[in-house]
Amino acid sequence: MAGEEAPPGALNLAEYALAGARTVDCFRRIRKIGEGTYGEVFEAMDIITGERAALKKIKLDDGKEGFPRQILREIKLLKKLDHENIIRLKEIVVSPGPAHGTGGSDDHMYRGDIYMVFEYMDHDLKKVLHHSTPSQVKFYMKQLLEGLHYCHVNNVLHRDIKGANLLISGGNLLKIADFGLARPFTRDGSFTNHVITLWYRPPELLLGATNYAEAVDIWSVGCIFAEFLLRKPLFPGRTEQEQLSKIFELCGFPNEENWPGVSKLPLYKTIHPVTPTKRRLRDIFQNFDCHAVELIDRMLILNPTQRISAQDALSAAYFIH
Numbered sequence: 339m340a341g342e343e344a345p346p347g348a349l350n351l352a353e354y355a356l357a358g359a360r361t362v363d364c365f366r367r368i369r370k371i372g373e374g375t376y377g378e379v380f381e382a383m384d385i386i387t388g389e390r391a392a393l394k395k396i397k398l399d400d401g402k403e404g405f406p407r408q409i410l411r412e413i414k415l416l417k418k419l420d421h422e423n424i425i426r427l428k429e430i431v432v433s434p435g436p437a438h439g440t441g442g443s444d445d446h447m448y449r450g451d452i453y454m455v456f457e458y459m460d461h462d463l464k465k466v467l468h469h470s471t472p473s474q475v476k477f478y479m480k481q482l483l484e485g486l487h488y489c490h491v492n493n494v495l496h497r498d499i500k501g502a503n504l505l506i507s508g509g510n511l512l513k514i515a516d517f518g519l520a521r522p523f524t525r526d527g528s529f530t531n532h533v534i535t536l537w538y539r540p541p542e543l544l545l546g547a548t549n550y551a552e553a554v555d556i557w558s559v560g561c562i563f564a565e566f567l568l569r570k571p572l573f574p575g576r577t578e579q580e581q582l583s584k585i586f587e588l589c590g591f592p593n594e595e596n597w598p599g600v601s602k603l604p605l606y607k608t609i610h611p612v613t614p615t616k617r618r619l620r621d622i623f624q625n626f627d628c629h630a631v632e633l634i635d636r637m638l639i640l641n642p643t644q645r646i647s648a649q650d651a652l653s654a655a656y657f658i659h
């Protein structure tokens with residue numbers, strides 16, 4: 339992962355109050371909700387308060403590698419972010435078992451299971467992506483953009499916006515979840531381009547860019563918005579090559595005129611124009627709300643510097659009419 343920042347120094351789990359953490363025995367497990375990259379997600383109930391929660395189990399690699407770096411980053415970011423459209427990390431709990439610390443200098447090494455406790459949400463957006471009403475779509479899009487705008491002003495890129503990572507509860511309330519690929523960013527940074535699920539991945543990452551910004555998340559939002567309208571994925575590529583071809587078929591072929599600097603991207607020389615090379619994105623949305631289509635069109639601009647920001651998207655005509 340070229341350019342990824344290393345976790346600062348040795349892992350200091352004390353920072354996450356593990357020493358005083360409650361154990362998972364404080365929860366009654368109800369059912370398994372999902373299979374995470376680093377472990378499973380369960381619906382559970384706090385035995386004392388009766389409150390429902392989602393428990394994300396963190397798989398530790400026998401303590402060999404220590405605490406997974408991504409999980410550490412996820413916890414750090416979630417602790418920092420506080421917004422109604424971002425999932426709330428309530429606490430961290432540990433499995434009962436041997437007390438943490440095995441003596442010696444490695445005092446912060448915990449060898450049992452660790453769980454992230456989140457507020458419980460009814461389901462993810464993937465479930466309703468292909469059958470939502472226009473007013474629901476508008477409400478979901480507004481909340482998604484509000485949450486994302488908050489991330490971006492706080493210099494956080496989510497880097498995995500897709501239906502399965504957007505959670506819905508209490509009648510249409512949306513929260514952005516799964517900060518497992520998220521990271522803080524700076525304008526002149528260099529980051530890995532192996533992020534974002536293929537169908538929602540923007541052209542700059544597919545072309546190998548390592549200096550990218552908020553616009554990567556906006557592309558994913560545009561793909562989701564389009565999917566709401568079409569009731570099927572917009573760019574369901576099977577390989578990175580096919581993903582780029584599908585994008586170019588609708589958005590036109592990138593060149594120095596419509597995207598200055600594109601020819602310098604590492605993989606630009608590997609791509610070939612498809613016919614027609616002209617942008618025809620709007621053609622497939624002829625029968626939809628013109629304000630919705632106009633906004634999708636501005637989210638799915640090839641050149642990331644011209645792509646609309648979350649803030650500007652929120653004041654688009656689509657949200658006013």
Ligand code: ADP
Nearest residue numbers: 372374375379392456457458459462502516518
């Ligand atoms: P991963 O990084 O492995 O994708 P996620 O945080 O996305 O882990 O969780 C996996 C799945 O579990 C989600 O797609 C969602 O369906 C479900 N899930 C996660 N958190 C919650 C929650 N707080 N409430 C309800 N379901 C959740």
Ligand code: MG
Nearest residue numbers: 502503515516
């Ligand atoms: Mg996920």
